[in-house]
Amino acid sequence: MNRTTPPRPVDIAAVFPQLAPLARPAIRLHPRPGSPTPHDSSVGGPLLWPADEPWPHCEESHDQMNDLYEAYEVYADEDYEWQDGPNPLVPVAQLYVRDVPVLRPPGQADVLQVLWCPFEHEPDNKPPTALFWRSSTEVADTLTAPPSPFAVEYDGYIPRPCVLAPEQITEYPNLMDLSKELQQQLGDWNNWQAVAGAVDSSRAPHPDSYYGSELSVAPGWKAGGWPRWGLTDPISCFCTTCDARMVPLLQIASCEWDGSNTGWVPYEDRELMSVDDPDVANPPKVQISRSNRLQLYVCPQSPDHPHTDLIQ
Structure with a gap:
């Protein structure tokens, strides 16, 4: 069984080179x-x-x-x-x-x-x-x-x-994890003109939301990568043993996709998008605190140090 995420419609790091060094590998678990x-x-x-x-x-x-x-x-x-x-x-x-x-x-x-x-x-x-x-x-x-x-x-x-069906992808930070300057650049449609043909003009009023939903952080179960935010602003987690800044380990999700991020739906599941059955987008039937996500974080200095978690 394979699952294949469609290529992102825009090479966002080519349009905004400041994002290139922030890329992280993630494994979608599917x-x-x-x-x-x-x-x-x-x-x-x-x-x-x-x-x-x-x-x-x-x-x-x-x-x-x-x-x-x-x-x-x-x-x-x-x-x-x-x-x-x-x-x-x-x-x-x-x-x-x-x-x-x-x-x-x-x-x-x-x-x-x-x-x-x-x-x-x-x-x-x-x-x-x-x-x-x-x-x-x-x-x-x-x-x-x-x-x-x-x-x-x-x-x-x-x-x-x-x-x-593990699949490696590349993620970029959630919009709220970026500097204010870069957030402003992503929110200015003029900066997207180099790829305007690849981006629906309906995105012009809020291109930054397009970045957030389709170009940065994948939904669903995944290991590594960047965290999604929504319930709160970004929260930095620090190891209680050595005070190192902790890194994302695993995202446990209440759904694989929803109406806001259908571009992430694997090719193999495209025909299921129109099925009126909540289990289609949530194969494990897991529900985290009113359909949220549980994010696990670990210490980068030692896997033996205590982990922590957040609801988002």
């Missing part, structure tokens, strides 16, 4: 429903988890969330019975470095595993995440039946198993 194995990169799939290693749990108390049971659609099996205490984490993504080379693993590690508690926690109202790096060659026996969470806040925090 999760699509499938049957991944522990030896595959996946979203919501089984993890290559050692049989003799304890499964991670959320250690925060969930007793206050029992009051929300009737207000939310809670996932449970026939034997469901509310219980306080540690809640087993849910697999969100497993990424092998062979598939996602923008990752920066420590030592001999070659696989990143991302899990979360399927409840939004205060004060930021987002699911707390846990990252694990490991070497696939050191896992002899794999855990075949990891524990399930005793409940989740709603189904959007249980990703549907998806295989991936």
Whole structure:
């Protein structure tokens, strides 16, 4: 399975050379429903988890969330019975470095595993995440039946198993990450005249929004690249261990595309754009805090330092 992002309609770095040194590689993950194995990169799939290693749990108390049971659609099996205490984490993504080379693993590690508690926690109202790096060659026996969470806040925090079609692209900063001078230049239609034939003249009143939606940051699940902003202005994250400025690791998205960025829809999915089905643009069926994105950040000095995350 391949997914191919159409070339950007404008070589934006040729029109605005100041952007060239700001280019970053990103890997679009393109999760699509499938049957991944522990030896595959996946979203919501089984993890290559050692049989003799304890499964991670959320250690925060969930007793206050029992009051929300009737207000939310809670996932449970026939034997469901509310219980306080540690809640087993849910697999969100497993990424092998062979598939996602923008990752920066420590030592001999070659696989990143991302899990979360399927409840939004205060004060930021987002699911707390846990990252694990490991070497696939050191896992002899794999855990075949990891524990399930005793409940989740709603189904959007249980990703549907998806295989991936990683694709490397080039991204440029979100408009709000640029200097005021460059923002003004991007907002002046006169500066776009060299490529006016390639850009619909209807973009003339707001060419900077065209840059933001179609030429800079890709939507959907991705590793590396630049972050999208919207709920807030750009937020700089700093490592709590060494104070280094943290860099984007992974974007967990509530949709692969929407009406504002259809230019990013892969060729292979073009015929699906007219289908009236929300799952078409959201194969993993993940919903992050009212259809937002969860951005994970890591320290560039050491993958062993604590990560952080933001909702956007």
